Amino acid sequence: MKKLLLTGAAVLALGATTTKAENAAEKEKAMNVQKYDQSKGFEGPEDYFTGKVKVDEPFKSGDEFNDYQGAMVNFEAGARTAWHTHPKGQTLYIVSGEGRVQSEGEAIKTVRAGDVVWFPANEKHWHGAAPDSAMSHLAIQSPDEEGEVVNWMEHVTDEQYLRESE
Amino acid sequence: MKKLLLTGAAVLALGATTTKAENAAEKEKAMNVQKYDQSKGFEGPEDYFTGKVKVDEPFKSGDEFNDYQGAMVNFEAGARTAWHTHPKGQTLYIVSGEGRVQSEGEAIKTVRAGDVVWFPANEKHWHGAAPDSAMSHLAIQSPDEEGEVVNWMEHVTDEQYLRESE
Numbered sequence: 001m002k003k004l005l006l007t008g009a010a011v012l013a014l015g016a017t018t019t020k021a022e023n024a025a026e027k028e029k030a031m032n033v034q035k036y037d038q039s040k041g042f043e044g045p046e047d048y049f050t051g052k053v054k055v056d057e058p059f060k061s062g063d064e065f066n067d068y069q070g071a072m073v074n075f076e077a078g079a080r081t082a083w084h085t086h087p088k089g090q091t092l093y094i095v096s097g098e099g100r101v102q103s104e105g106e107a108i109k110t111v112r113a114g115d116v117v118w119f120p121a122n123e124k125h126w127h128g129a130a131p132d133s134a135m136s137h138l139a140i141q142s143p144d145e146e147g148e149v150v151n152w153m154e155h156v157t158d159e160q161y162l163r164e165s166e
Numbered sequence: 167m168k169k170l171l172l173t174g175a176a177v178l179a180l181g182a183t184t185t186k187a188e189n190a191a192e193k194e195k196a197m198n199v200q201k202y203d204q205s206k207g208f209e210g211p212e213d214y215f216t217g218k219v220k221v222d223e224p225f226k227s228g229d230e231f232n233d234y235q236g237a238m239v240n241f242e243a244g245a246r247t248a249w250h251t252h253p254k255g256q257t258l259y260i261v262s263g264e265g266r267v268q269s270e271g272e273a274i275k276t277v278r279a280g281d282v283v284w285f286p287a288n289e290k291h292w293h294g295a296a297p298d299s300a301m302s303h304l305a306i307q308s309p310d311e312e313g314e315v316v317n318w319m320e321h322v323t324d325e326q327y328l329r330e331s332e
Binding site: 030035 | 196197198199200201202222223225227228230231233234236238254255257259261267268269272275277278279280281282283284285286287289291304306308
């Protein structure tokens with residue numbers, strides 16, 4: 001999608017005719033293959049993560065819907081999100097490695113490739129790699145009426161993170 | 167989610183008190199970890215697929231939303247879906263292998279791990295493995311007002327499938 005939008009912008013900057021702009025708009029409604037591009041990934045910001053985290057491949061359902069958004073998130077061993085909530089919940093699909101997930105007031109749970117985690121709306125939680133293993137998951141969440149998908153809170157301390165996991 | 171629903175049903179079958187039923191309902195609103203269970207996967211039905219296809223890990227956003235549904239779909243080399251459309255479009259996240267995707271009237275495109283594909287609403291298309299490589303993707307789609315996520319059509323013939331891919 002990003003590529004097509006840039007193309008549209010470039011066309012406009014060059015003083016495109018209406019026909020070209022219309023073609024660009026039409027193209028956005030066709031199948032789009034977003035090729036994997038490692039250089040487009042970005043590091044998970046310090047305010048919201050502990051340890052080394054890379055966010056890859058952000059995507060969303062087409063502009064006409066915006067039903068959900070997602071990204072691949074790669075945590076190095078020991079890395080994790082801060083505590084946070086999602087206004088419309090979140091699905092994690094664990095793609096590789098071993099990780100930890102926890103909702104506030106519950107035990108930490110160990111997750112592995114193929115596991116699927118659902119966090120309900122507004123449930124305070126965190127997720128990340130295991131202390132001795134990297135973990136990658138696809139995260140999928142829906143925006144609320146204001147377009148928000150997450151509310152970030154305080155970091156997960158080492159003491160909280162290193163508790164026994166089920 | 168499924169496990170929790172079964173638990174709820176079992177509780178009711180045993181003549182549960184209201185309190186227990188309420189607890190079960192509350193539990194559905196808590197974090198849920200769906201552990202990977204190969205035995206729960208099912209083969210893609212012949213009517214909708216060509217070749218050997220296994221569907222694993224169906225999931226959906228929580229019952230209170232049903233914003234999106236998904237599953238991991240594993241295609242052996244040469245296997246593919248039939249032609250079909252999705253009323254609210256579809257996202258594919260390619261997890262492993264090499265595959266092919268095509269929207270009607272466009273060229274076949276080759277996809278690999280990390281690529282993300284978006285098919286707009288009602289666009290006739292198919293997806294599958296490459297002729298000489300397996301492919302697995304996570305498929306994500308949103309239900310329409312009637313709860314439908316897909317409309318199946320005719321099979322992709324060998325001649326259609328084996329055309330050159332970009």
